[in-house]
Amino acid sequence: MISKDLLKGTLKTIVLKLLEEHERMYGYEITQEVERLTEGKVQLSWGALYPALHKLESDRLITSEEESIGRRVRKYYRLTESGTSAAREKIQEFIDFVTIMGRVLDTDPSLNLA
């Protein structure tokens, strides 16, 4: 399991990256996708996810649309135009960070994230 502290700073990047790849996603779907991609090593708690989603929405990086599923309402999120460029920036920033950290921590030099 990856610690919460490490995850906290990258949560927005993860969300933006996923939304870049999928046209639209809802909260539960995002947690499942992250779990699938990381083979269960990263489990997003909804306590972390929803505040982040709402924050991204209020920053106008993503928009949402509600859809009725029977008696339930499902809220889908998608990237806005500024969200798309923000996603690219954040992802690049994170790749740079990991590369640098890799050097600092002297891990396998063949590490290639790009």
Added chain:
Amino acid sequence: MAELTNRELDILSREIDKQGLTYTRLQKELLDHLCCDIEARMDEGIEFIKALEEVRKELENDRIQQIQEETLLLINQKYRMMKKFMYILGTVAPSLLIVGAIFKMMHWPGASILITLGVFLLAVIYLPVFAMVSIRDTREKGKKVNKPLYIIGVITGFIFLTGILFKIMHWPGAGLALLVSVLIMVVFFIPFLVIHALRDKENQIQNFSILIFILAMMGVNIMVIALKVSKNVLVSMKVTAESSMVISGTLEASNACLLNQTSQPEQAGIISEKSDALDSTIQDIMAEIVLLTHEKNRSAVGTDHSIDLNKADYFDVGSSVSRVIFGDEKTAGKGEALVASLESYRDLLLENVEPELAESIDQLLYTGPMGEGQESWLSYNFNQAPMIGALNVLTNLQVSLRFLEGEVLRELLTY
């Protein structure tokens, strides 16, 4: 894919309601999440009730509320407005204060309004808004908020700023407010702040500078309280001026008796006349200073320009002194003329006396350079002098001239 029945959905809906969510957009979303979660578990062959229990276990007690709090914290528009408002106010209020201070220095009208408004904005609006914003910022970072520190801080700051305002505006109660704010600072605020600063390792530099700033403010506060001492000085000056007035009045009366007994009425008459003239010149200057100091001093000055200091106030104001003595753009000062009359009066006395008395005359009616810097007599005595200080110098001159008049008249008697 399992699908929840309406009944099961109601149960989950109540589960969410129980948590006391008020933000409906989040409520619907969390319900959907919960449903998906349970449906996924049911797909693995777990019964609804069991799945619900599992999910419940995962959600610690007030977890959902916390999500709401954090979400609202992140997106709250009001909070953002507040922060913006705080920045604007933080620029405007000190600017008002500085402009007001400049106005006050230049004796331009409107200084009081600017200063009052500046302090009011700082104390009543900026401080509480700053505390609210700061509390939310701390929460957003996921740290515990030291609420007592903020509450005491806002109260102390409020009392302190009010005290300063009262002091500047000469309103009653300033001393008490400042004293109370120092007491609260020493007894509560500073200990709290020190403890807080020691615990909060992340913001040590910030906390340290706040502490230093607070201590400096406290120094200023104590100094302002110490200004009360100068109030005592003002009172003693007032007492001296009052007794000088009585003495010069008494001497004037006894000099009138001497005049009747003199063997050289012509010479004595000239001296008496000149003395009266100089005395009333000085009295006029004093009356003008008192009147110019403040409108409320009108009742302190009689039609004959006699002054009742018990009816006067604003003893510490100096603007009227400089206007009367040194003049301003519109009117010439009366200081130079006063010095000239003092000098001619001195010369007149010196013509008529024995050398022993001449020394006293030179000393008491001295108008040459004074002090270490060899300042002119006028600026040494009146530059930046408070009203009561100027009155003190002037009434003393009256006493001196009446005393010397008496001495000279007495000498004329013995011839």
